[in-house]
Amino acid sequence: MQIIRSRTLYDVCIVGSGAGGGMAAKVLTEAGANVVMLEAGPMWNPSSESYMFKWAYDSPRRGAATEKQQFGEFDAAFGGWTLEGEPYTNGTGSQFDWFRSRMLGGRTNHWGRISLRFGPDDFRRKSLDGLGDDWPITYEDMKPFYDRVDALVGIFGSKEGLPNDPDGVFLPPPKPRCYELLIKQAADKLKITCIASRLSILTQPLNGRMACHYCGQCGRGCAQHSNFSSPSVLIPPAMATKKLTIVNDAMAREVTVDESGRATGVAYIDKNTGRENHVQARIVVLAASACESARILLNSKSNKFPQGLGNSSGNVGRYLTDTTGLNVQGFIPKLMNGVPHNEDGVGGMHVFMPWWGDNRKLDFPRGYHIEPGGGRGMPSFGFMGNVHNHVRAAAAMGVTPSGPGYGKTLKDDYRRFYGATVGFSGRGEMIPNKDSYMEIDPSVVDKWGIPVPRFHFKFYDYEINQAKHMQETFRALIAEMGGTPMSEMPTRERNYGLAPGGRIIHELGVTRMGNDPSTSVLNKNCQAHDCRNVFVADAGPFVSQPDKNCTWTILALAMRTSEFIAEERKAGRI
Amino acid sequence: MEHINRRALLKILSAAPVAASFALTDAEAQQAHHLAEAARQTATRTGVAYTPKFFTPAEYRTVRILSDLIIPADERSGGAVDAGVPEFMDFTMVDQPARQVAMRGGLAWLDLECQRRFDKTFVGATDADRHAVLSDLATSGELKPGLTHGQAFFRSFRDLTATGFWTTKMGFADLGYMGNTVVVKWDGCPPEALKKLGL
Numbered sequence: 001m002q003i004i005r006s007r008t009l010y011d012v013c014i015v016g017s018g019a020g021g022g023m024a025a026k027v028l029t030e031a032g033a034n035v036v037m038l039e040a041g042p043m044w045n046p047s048s049e050s051y052m053f054k055w056a057y058d059s060p061r062r063g064a065a066t067e068k069q070q071f072g073e074f075d076a077a078f079g080g081w082t083l084e085g086e087p088y089t090n091g092t093g094s095q096f097d098w099f100r101s102r103m104l105g106g107r108t109n110h111w112g113r114i115s116l117r118f119g120p121d122d123f124r125r126k127s128l129d130g131l132g133d134d135w136p137i138t139y140e141d142m143k144p145f146y147d148r149v150d151a152l153v154g155i156f157g158s159k160e161g162l163p164n165d166p167d168g169v170f171l172p173p174p175k176p177r178c179y180e181l182l183i184k185q186a187a188d189k190l191k192i193t194c195i196a197s198r199l200s201i202l203t204q205p206l207n208g209r210m211a212c213h214y215c216g217q218c219g220r221g222c223a224q225h226s227n228f229s230s231p232s233v234l235i236p237p238a239m240a241t242k243k244l245t246i247v248n249d250a251m252a253r254e255v256t257v258d259e260s261g262r263a264t265g266v267a268y269i270d271k272n273t274g275r276e277n278h279v280q281a282r283i284v285v286l287a288a289s290a291c292e293s294a295r296i297l298l299n300s301k302s303n304k305f306p307q308g309l310g311n312s313s314g315n316v317g318r319y320l321t322d323t324t325g326l327n328v329q330g331f332i333p334k335l336m337n338g339v340p341h342n343e344d345g346v347g348g349m350h351v352f353m354p355w356w357g358d359n360r361k362l363d364f365p366r367g368y369h370i371e372p373g374g375g376r377g378m379p380s381f382g383f384m385g386n387v388h389n390h391v392r393a394a395a396a397m398g399v400t401p402s403g404p405g406y407g408k409t410l411k412d413d414y415r416r417f418y419g420a421t422v423g424f425s426g427r428g429e430m431i432p433n434k435d436s437y438m439e440i441d442p443s444v445v446d447k448w449g450i451p452v453p454r455f456h457f458k459f460y461d462y463e464i465n466q467a468k469h470m471q472e473t474f475r476a477l478i479a480e481m482g483g484t485p486m487s488e489m490p491t492r493e494r495n496y497g498l499a500p501g502g503r504i505i506h507e508l509g510v511t512r513m514g515n516d517p518s519t520s521v522l523n524k525n526c527q528a529h530d531c532r533n534v535f536v537a538d539a540g541p542f543v544s545q546p547d548k549n550c551t552w553t554i555l556a557l558a559m560r561t562s563e564f565i566a567e568e569r570k571a572g573r574i
Numbered sequence: 575m576e577h578i579n580r581r582a583l584l585k586i587l588s589a590a591p592v593a594a595s596f597a598l599t600d601a602e603a604q605q606a607h608h609l610a611e612a613a614r615q616t617a618t619r620t621g622v623a624y625t626p627k628f629f630t631p632a633e634y635r636t637v638r639i640l641s642d643l644i645i646p647a648d649e650r651s652g653g654a655v656d657a658g659v660p661e662f663m664d665f666t667m668v669d670q671p672a673r674q675v676a677m678r679g680g681l682a683w684l685d686l687e688c689q690r691r692f693d694k695t696f697v698g699a700t701d702a703d704r705h706a707v708l709s710d711l712a713t714s715g716e717l718k719p720g721l722t723h724g725q726a727f728f729r730s731f732r733d734l735t736a737t738g739f740w741t742t743k744m745g746f747a748d749l750g751y752m753g754n755t756v757v758v759k760w761d762g763c764p765p766e767a768l769k770k771l772g773l
């Protein structure tokens with residue numbers, strides 16, 4: 001088959017258009033570089049393609065999931081844990097579910113906009129208690145970049161002065177919803193820190209973008225760009241430089257190198273023609289999502305790099321982690337027969353609980369934060385599902401029994417129970433371990449013939465004990481609110497309800513950064529130890545997985561990496 | 575939509591695979607939805623019934639009776655049939671083929687149970703007979719022996735009825751859902767709600 005080679009020699013080829021790729025494109029084009037971006041999915045424009053303001057009854061599905069939109073047909077993100085024609089495998093006894101979003105902006109179209117910068121301790125865990133590893137950079141190195149991401153993208157929050165949850169450059173937070181006030185009251189009683197949440201949603205106009213109108217539908221993509229997604233905030237300024245070329249439906253296969261071991265560009269499959277293309281670039285930035293970038297490196301085999309590019313130490317694919325997660329629902333009688341009002345708010349929680357505990361006094365070494373939910377949201381597919389659990393919980397709380405479970409009395413139950421449940425989701429830190437990693441499956445390829453990842457994943461007691469603490473805490477909060485949990489506490493055999501690896505969609509760590517080339521893939525500038533003109537700008541370089549969601553650090557680190565690239569180019573060093 | 579008649583709807587629906595092993599595409603779903611809605615309105619006006627795509631005529635009679643028993647009309651809003659729940663269920667069975675066996679088997683189970691108890695199908699049974707079966711299946715208390723399969727079916731059918739009913743305009747108005755609109759100034763929990771919660 002003939003390979004189509006582009007004649008243009010770009011300064012930089014970026015693989016991926018999400019948080020990392022979008023930021024790299026913005027910084028590098030603004031620094032004057034000629035950039036080509038490969039995106040494995042279609043173009044996507046929230047201005048015209050968002051399902052904002054659709055009613056559930058506008059569709060016969062009423063918002064139910066489809067194969068393409070696994071979080072519901074109105075969700076902005078195309079993708080999920082399974083993609084047609086793109087398999088992956090798991091080692092014996094292992095479960096890791098790999099989420100991929102194939103579209104312009106990638107997974108920045110699918111997330112809760114929870115934008116938590118890491119704290120000083122998060123960069124030096126090994127120094128503090130001997131577990132995991134230290135980053136080659138500190139919070140002080142990252143702070144200026146976090147501050148600039150805050151100012152560029154926009155984030156609301158409150159100044160709290162917490163030691164390991166540093167304040168940022170905040171817009172004012174929205175007032176809590178009714179049920180969130182009850183949650184805060186209960187948290188205060190239990191001495192659990194509960195503060196305004198920190199989401200990248202504009203509560204005031206910023207940088208030419210309008211303020212939020214509180215429809216609660218951030219997950220559908222915001223047609224007026226009031227929240228963060230790469231196509232809303234990062235791609236437009238990069239396009240405005242006229243130095244960005246986006247090639248969509250381009251499935252990157254490998255980074256090509258010359259005989260000296262220098263990267264020469266990226267080979268990709270044009271998904272529309274099925275043909276292999278090649279784009280030439282002086283510098284390659286991988287931002288395809290942690291495991292996709294690692295897959296590309298491992299598949300980039302050459303005489304010079306028989307183990308894959310950047311993998312002379314054998315570390316590509318190692319130290320895979322996901323955030324730990326589980327949730328508990330509670331039925332709160334006090335919230336029954338609520339006063340009808342518009343409770344949508346922003347697309348996410350208005351309050352949350354950062355980690356408040358002292359791990360030195362607990363049987364697990366790392367913390368978690370709590371994301372509460374509830375309220376009188378738009379009824380859509382699955383509305384008040386398993387209603388028998390509501391009825392049972394109400395009966396357990398001594399609420400007057402309704403009736404036979406159907407008919408007029410059931411209809412009244414829906415009315416009085418609407419908005420009377422709350423949920424608590426725990427999101428915790430997993431410590432990287434030797435049993436959790438990805439490699440290339442020796443026999444399975446995807447539909448373009450590209451070898452696929454094989455995952456190995458294991459939680460240790462560190463995570464399982466943490467899950468137990470989450471369960472106990474959420475049940476205590478529900479009790480404090482005068483309610484009852486709607487499920488039994490899962491047993492230790494079921495990891496206390498811990499979601500399988502990959503389900504929280506925070507895969508990271510597989511191309512970790514470090515000062516020692518024998519134990520890391522990238523140096524402290526996210527530059528491959530083995531190849532000076534290859535960089536990684538997603539969550540692959542992360543050395544640890546703090547409980548804080550990874551997007552804000554992807555953005556800040558990608559900004560730092562991209563500015564380093566711009567300086568090195570200017571100095572003629574790469 | 576006046577010119578779209580039942581024949582046009584049948585044509586669209588018969589174009590979909592009979593075994594319904596594939597879900598509809600977005601465009602097909604939208605088209606089927608509009609046509610079904612138009613046909614339903616026509617049917618209401620003219621007395622001509624909607625022709626289901628998945629359910630047999632006998633099954634569909636059960637679906638209509640059962641869904642309306644679960645969510646009946648009352649002083650505040652109409653019932654499941656008024657809200658188009660049977661049509662929604664028929665659509666969902668085609669759109670989510672994984673649900674088909676449990677639905678078909680559950681309806682068959684219900685008829686067998688009625689045959690065993692009353693020597694009649696669910697449709698043929700009296701009101702009192704139907705209530706006797708439903709009370710047994712819908713209970714949140716102790717389940718009589720031999721009814722676990724019927725209970726599982728009923729719970730799933732009840733949840734689907736609820737989705738079909740409460741996700742309509744009628745359902746939103748009944749519940750008092752007031753969102754999905756532009757809020758110029760977000761003010762948090764309103765005073766009357768604060769008062770009710772003692773905050």
